[in-house]
Amino acid sequence: NLNNAIEDKLKALEIATNNAGTSTGTQWYNSGASFVSSSPVDGAVISNVNETTSEEYDQVVIKAQQAFKEWRTMPAPLRGDIVRQFNDELRRLKEPLGKLVSYEMGKSLQEGLGEVQEMIDICDFAVGLSRQLHGLTMHSERPGHRMYEQYHPLGIVGIISAFNFPVAVWAWNSALAWVCGDVTIWKPSEKTPLTGIACQKIAARIFAKNNLPEGISCLINGDYKVGELMTKDERVPLISATGSTRMGKQVAQTVAGRLGKSLLELGGNNAIIVTPDSDLNMTVIGAVFGAVGTAGQRCTSTRRLIIHESIYEVVKESIVRAYNQLRIGNPLDENNHVGPLIDKEAVKMYLDALEKVEAQGGKILVEGGVLEGELYKSGCYVKPAIAEAENHYEIVQHETFAPILYMMKYSGGVENAIELQNGVRQGLSSAIMTNNLREAEHFLSVAGSDCGIANVNIGTSGAEIGGAFGGEKETGGGRESGSDAWKVYMRRQTNTINYTTQLPLAQGIKFDI
Numbered sequence: 001n002l003n004n005a006i007e008d009k010l011k012a013l014e015i016a017t018n019n020a021g022t023s024t025g026t027q028w029y030n031s032g033a034s035f036v037s038s039s040p041v042d043g044a045v046i047s048n049v050n051e052t053t054s055e056e057y058d059q060v061v062i063k064a065q066q067a068f069k070e071w072r073t074m075p076a077p078l079r080g081d082i083v084r085q086f087n088d089e090l091r092r093l094k095e096p097l098g099k100l101v102s103y104e105m106g107k108s109l110q111e112g113l114g115e116v117q118e119m120i121d122i123c124d125f126a127v128g129l130s131r132q133l134h135g136l137t138m139h140s141e142r143p144g145h146r147m148y149e150q151y152h153p154l155g156i157v158g159i160i161s162a163f164n165f166p167v168a169v170w171a172w173n174s175a176l177a178w179v180c181g182d183v184t185i186w187k188p189s190e191k192t193p194l195t196g197i198a199c200q201k202i203a204a205r206i207f208a209k210n211n212l213p214e215g216i217s218c219l220i221n222g223d224y225k226v227g228e229l230m231t232k233d234e235r236v237p238l239i240s241a242t243g244s245t246r247m248g249k250q251v252a253q254t255v256a257g258r259l260g261k262s263l264l265e266l267g268g269n270n271a272i273i274v275t276p277d278s279d280l281n282m283t284v285i286g287a288v289f290g291a292v293g294t295a296g297q298r299c300t301s302t303r304r305l306i307i308h309e310s311i312y313e314v315v316k317e318s319i320v321r322a323y324n325q326l327r328i329g330n331p332l333d334e335n336n337h338v339g340p341l342i343d344k345e346a347v348k349m350y351l352d353a354l355e356k357v358e359a360q361g362g363k364i365l366v367e368g369g370v371l372e373g374e375l376y377k378s379g380c381y382v383k384p385a386i387a388e389a390e391n392h393y394e395i396v397q398h399e400t401f402a403p404i405l406y407m408m409k410y411s412g413g414v415e416n417a418i419e420l421q422n423g424v425r426q427g428l429s430s431a432i433m434t435n436n437l438r439e440a441e442h443f444l445s446v447a448g449s450d451c452g453i454a455n456v457n458i459g460t461s462g463a464e465i466g467g468a469f470g471g472e473k474e475t476g477g478g479r480e481s482g483s484d485a486w487k488v489y490m491r492r493q494t495n496t497i498n499y500t501t502q503l504p505l506a507q508g509i510k511f512d513i
């Protein structure tokens with residue numbers, strides 16, 4: 001029985017149903033109005049969660065500020081060791097946490113486990129990073145002077161995350177923030193609060209076990225109004241927000257209004273270019289996983305296929321054939337490829353988009369629709385659909401968080417495909433399928449893809465944590481995760497030390513008194 005299995009997982013994660021929603025670590029607060037977490041898998045209510053009140057939020061910030069004073073003085077490699085211990089727990093709890101992700105969010109169990117694996121990977125990365133928060137040294141123009149730069153923590157990092165990666169995105173931010181010496185306040189999506197509570201419990205146990213104060217990892221819950229408490233708050237120097245472009249524009253304006261920093265990872269409209277030199281098999285796997293994986297609810301999901309006219313029919317037929325093999329159903333059952341959308345609102349947006357693409361001139365190649373019957377009683381299961389469309393259609397220009405793939409043709413050289421691929425407002429992920437070196441290099445060149453992520457012979461989704469993750473244009477410009485993304489979580493300081501008995505001025509200025 002599925003629900004019993006989930007009860008077991010909740011027990012393994014030490015989550016009782018009906019939790020409070022606000023926490024500074026081991027302490028929980030529960031005076032706010034309650035809302036429910038329900039599963040799109042079977043429509044069942046999993047738990048009640050309490051929204052964070054503004055008084056509770058203030059308590060959290062005060063605790064976080066106090067904790068920061070202590071945490072920032074702990075040597076970074078020792079902070080790294082705390083993250084290492086947290087990671088040991090994640091490895092131990094990978095299976096129940098992955099299952100909870102799958103049940104609360106609706107992604108396949110494989111992908112739920114994959115998401116926990118991303119948490120594990122970023123923690124490994126952060127542990128190494130804790131010994132490598134390097135600054136540069138420079139040569140001073142003045143004799144007897146030394147000049148260098150160093151990185152100090154910022155303070156409180158506010159993390160706003162989306163339902164589609166309910167735990168990994170928090171880990172990308174918090175693991176880095178912690179080794180950098182910051183403390184974190186996390187507001188998970190109100191659609192997936194329970195996985196947030198589970199993560200908070202795992203982290204809190206580790207901080208408490210090491211006699212570290214409350215307030216290093218904090219959790220708040222609720223909708224955008226609770227998020228706004230943070231975005232407006234001058235005590236929170238950095239807001240890292242993942243979600244829709246609409247949300248990101250709000251956050252950016254509010255945070256900029258107080259000259260805070262924001263790190264934005266927003267919508268994508270990702271395309272795969274399929275050239276005459278592509279490998280058909282790889283193209284089909286990359287495109288189908290990219291479009292229907294996570295039921296099309298990744299910010300890196302493949303939305304558009306830009307196919308050379310000379311191979312268009314062959315590619316189209318192979319992909320349509322693959323779509324006919326897809327099994328849709330309970331994501332906890334490993335035989336299924338596609339699980340439900342997050343909620344009925346998402347189903348409505350999916351149906352609206354299908355209506356619009358037809359109205360705007362598109363031709364449906366694989367029919368969509370909502371599945372009915374006992375197995376689909378949550379009302380959130382939809383059929384992945386394909387439409388032949390043109391890039392300029394308003395609906396194609398828009399990110400619909402659902403399994404709808406738009407197919408289009410290009411003719412002539414790869415530069416024409418790149419123009420279509422870049423011809424949208426978003427700039428997150430992009431890919432080219434080709435064995436032709438010239439095409440691949442053109443795609444990666446200055447005249448190529450304008451996205452933050454550009455792949456060759458790989459689909460648009462499934463990025464590794466080692467690279468910086470994020471994109472340009474309406475995707476928001478932020479970079480999270482690997483490479484040097486950590487620098488956003490710190491403030492840079494340039495230090496010049498004079499070890500002489502003279503005070504020469506820079507630029508050779510003479511000032512005698």
Ligand code: UN1
Pocket residue numbers: 118164165169242297298299300301460461462463464
């Ligand atoms: C997201 O959808 O918000 O590249 C993140 C990927 C994943 C992360 C996606 N590693 O698809």
